[in-house]
Amino acid sequence: MDADALELRLAARLNAEANTRVGAVRAPVAELRQAGRRRLRAGRIRLALAAAAVLAACAGVTVQVTEPPARPAAPLAVLTAHPGPPSPTPVADDRSTGFCPASPAPGSAAPTAEVPNPGAALRKAMAQVGELGRTYFPDRYAGVCADSRTLYVYRVPGGDLDSASRLSVTDPTVLLRFVDAPYSRAELTELIDRIAKDRPYWEGRGVLLSGMAFAPDCAGLVVTTAQAATVREEVRARYGPRILRVDPQ
Amino acid sequence: MNGDPFDEFVGARYQALLRGAYLITGDLHDACDLLHDALARVYVRRRSIRDVTATEEYVRRTMVRTHISRWRRTRREVPMPELPDAAVLEFAPEDDRLRLVLRRLPPKQRAVVALKYYIDLPMAQVAEELGCSLATAKTHLARAMKSLRRELAQENVEVGRGC
Numbered sequence: 001m002d003a004d005a006l007e008l009r010l011a012a013r014l015n016a017e018a019n020t021r022v023g024a025v026r027a028p029v030a031e032l033r034q035a036g037r038r039r040l041r042a043g044r045i046r047l048a049l050a051a052a053a054v055l056a057a058c059a060g061v062t063v064q065v066t067e068p069p070a071r072p073a074a075p076l077a078v079l080t081a082h083p084g085p086p087s088p089t090p091v092a093d094d095r096s097t098g099f100c101p102a103s104p105a106p107g108s109a110a111p112t113a114e115v116p117n118p119g120a121a122l123r124k125a126m127a128q129v130g131e132l133g134r135t136y137f138p139d140r141y142a143g144v145c146a147d148s149r150t151l152y153v154y155r156v157p158g159g160d161l162d163s164a165s166r167l168s169v170t171d172p173t174v175l176l177r178f179v180d181a182p183y184s185r186a187e188l189t190e191l192i193d194r195i196a197k198d199r200p201y202w203e204g205r206g207v208l209l210s211g212m213a214f215a216p217d218c219a220g221l222v223v224t225t226a227q228a229a230t231v232r233e234e235v236r237a238r239y240g241p242r243i244l245r246v247d248p249q
Numbered sequence: 250m251n252g253d254p255f256d257e258f259v260g261a262r263y264q265a266l267l268r269g270a271y272l273i274t275g276d277l278h279d280a281c282d283l284l285h286d287a288l289a290r291v292y293v294r295r296r297s298i299r300d301v302t303a304t305e306e307y308v309r310r311t312m313v314r315t316h317i318s319r320w321r322r323t324r325r326e327v328p329m330p331e332l333p334d335a336a337v338l339e340f341a342p343e344d345d346r347l348r349l350v351l352r353r354l355p356p357k358q359r360a361v362v363a364l365k366y367y368i369d370l371p372m373a374q375v376a377e378e379l380g381c382s383l384a385t386a387k388t389h390l391a392r393a394m395k396s397l398r399r400e401l402a403q404e405n406v407e408v409g410r411g412c
């Protein structure tokens with residue numbers, strides 16, 4: 001048998017073999033999507049753990065890394081730079097930069113008083129989980145806070161942030177508690193950006209929205225304005241339920 | 250694309266990919282396993298699916314390399330020199346011989362044959378999908394063809410005798 005004849009015969013036989021054995025099949029798309037999602041989640045967790053490990057390693061080298069990360073100042077800067085009456089100090093705008101509020105976290109035995117120094121292990125855990133949430137779970141992560149030995153992670157329920165946080169915090173002296181939050185940090189940041197873009201609209205109506213901040217329990221955004229009484233409903237109607245309060249200046 | 254690019258890709262190319270996977274592995278169950286594993290990897294990158302041909306190449310390459318590395322890991326676990334008889338008795342004798350010869354080929358040789366003569370890829374691309382040089386791919390093909398030529402020639406002789 002010459003080479004060409006063998007090749008032709010082989011190609012025909014392979015085709016027939018594949019067609020006969022495999023036949024007509026329908027793609028199990030739903031099953032494949034599920035398998036893909038599982039792989040995606042596993043990959044995210046691996047990445048998150050790797051990032052947490054790097055953070056932990058860096059924390060051992062320099063104390064600065066364990067300091068709370070800088071808050072995103074851009075949207076607030078737009079408003080506070082506005083000429084007019086001095087802006088109030090914003091409400092704690094990032095849970096990862098502060099400690100737990102006086103009110104206990106819902107469904108948990110949260111502390112009733114602020115603790116000035118949560119300890120190095122807790123601060124390290126705060127930095128790790130904060131970084132983890134902001135980087136890999138932006139659609140779930142809302143913020144973190146701590147008392148003397150417990151780290152409270154505020155997040156939109158669901159997803160893998162809980163398991164990733166548990167895996168990243170290895171110090172046995174740190175207790176982890178998870179608290180449901182209605183909105184993720186990313187959702188609220190997006191709203192801050194939107195309100196900042198609307199500045200000309202409000203200026204045209206003689207209104208100065210002088211401060212915006214995440215609510216202490218991550219339940220929404222707190223907007224501060226001197227005209228709170230007159231524009232409260234309008235602000236809520238325009239931006240929806242993510243506006244928790246409109247406070248007077 | 251209006252729908253999910255992953256769904257569209259899978260819907261359009263699943264059957265062709267499964268046939269290729271079957272020829273690479275020589276077993277339908279292994280082929281499904283291999284293909285599903287490769288498609289799960291594609292799902293992770295589904296947002297970047299723009300070119301169906303490139304995505305299909307990626308899936309095929311993943312299947313070939315995964316199959317070879319699985320074979321390397323497990324080859325020592327199966328010391329049987331022959332496949333069980335039951336697996337080949339259900340088919341016509343002519344197909345049996347091809348199937349047996351293909352199964353006896355080492356995975357790289359089998360993959361080269363499938364990529365070259367079933368998927369009809371040029372040798373340069375076969376080498377790329379196999380992750381080896383062109384010369385190495387040609388060597389694998391030459392060895393595979395030598396085995397196939399011997400077996401298929403024997404088949405001719407037997408058929409001739411039968412007539």
